[in-house]
Amino acid sequence: MTAAPAATCHAGRVRLVLVGPPGSGKGTQGPVVAERLGVPYLSTGDLLRAQVAADTELGKRVAELIDAGELVPDDLMVAVVADALDPKGADGYVLDGFPRTLPQAEVIERPDSPLPGPDVAVHIDIPNRVVHERLAGRAHAEGRADDADPEVIDRRLEVYAEETEPLLDHYRDLGVLVTVDGDKEPEDVTAAILDAVAALPGAS
Numbered sequence: 001m002t003a004a005p006a007a008t009c010h011a012g013r014v015r016l017v018l019v020g021p022p023g024s025g026k027g028t029q030g031p032v033v034a035e036r037l038g039v040p041y042l043s044t045g046d047l048l049r050a051q052v053a054a055d056t057e058l059g060k061r062v063a064e065l066i067d068a069g070e071l072v073p074d075d076l077m078v079a080v081v082a083d084a085l086d087p088k089g090a091d092g093y094v095l096d097g098f099p100r101t102l103p104q105a106e107v108i109e110r111p112d113s114p115l116p117g118p119d120v121a122v123h124i125d126i127p128n129r130v131v132h133e134r135l136a137g138r139a140h141a142e143g144r145a146d147d148a149d150p151e152v153i154d155r156r157l158e159v160y161a162e163e164t165e166p167l168l169d170h171y172r173d174l175g176v177l178v179t180v181d182g183d184k185e186p187e188d189v190t191a192a193i194l195d196a197v198a199a200l201p202g203a204s
């Protein structure tokens with residue numbers, strides 16, 4: 001199919017967060033969408049895994065949490081993300097995996113936040129059955145311990161439902177939520193996300 005037009009005319013660079021369960025395609029869509037929009041992409045999962053691999057102080061603190069499917073504490077995450085985005089994310093971003101809790105979302109909405117909140121939150125909607133199929137394939141391809149253990153996958157889905165899903169109502173109330181069907185070909189999901197961005201107020 002032909003690629004959808006990128007929202008290059010958006011007044012100011014777009015700040016976009018991807019919200020979806022593990023395996024919904026955030027890591028596939030994020031870099032492509034960021035490239036099309038000309039903004040930095042940041043995956044907090046990738047960032048944390050790199051810290052674990054490099055055995056840094058941060059990596060040592062988070063390794064067990066990641067392997068168990070638990071979340072890293074909010075204050076630590078906000079500092080890590082603000083630090084990683086230069087200059088301070090004000091000039092646009094695509095974030096994959098952050099915010100993941102209401103407190104994380106609320107911190108970046110404060111006027112004194114080191115990282116400004118999003119213009120648009122894209123919910124990638126996908127059935128749990130597809131999540132399980134995809135994660136089984138990814139465990140094989142990428143060797144991620146948290147994808148290989150069905151109990152850890154269940155725990156991550158539970159954590160998603162408890163901690164992350166409330167973000168959907170929050171962003172809906174703020175009027176910035178867009179839902180796309182994630183159970184489609186990757187190109188179609190990308191097109192749906194870019195269409196949603198192009199439809200934002202201020203895009204032309």
Ligand code: AMP
Pocket residue numbers: 022044045046048065066067069070071072073077096097098099100101104156
């Ligand atoms: P992901 O690659 O996005 O599935 O993230 C892998 C793991 O990193 C998660 O299961 C959490 O342990 C941790 N993680 C990533 N992003 C966050 C976040 N925003 N808040 C807390 N923990 C996170």
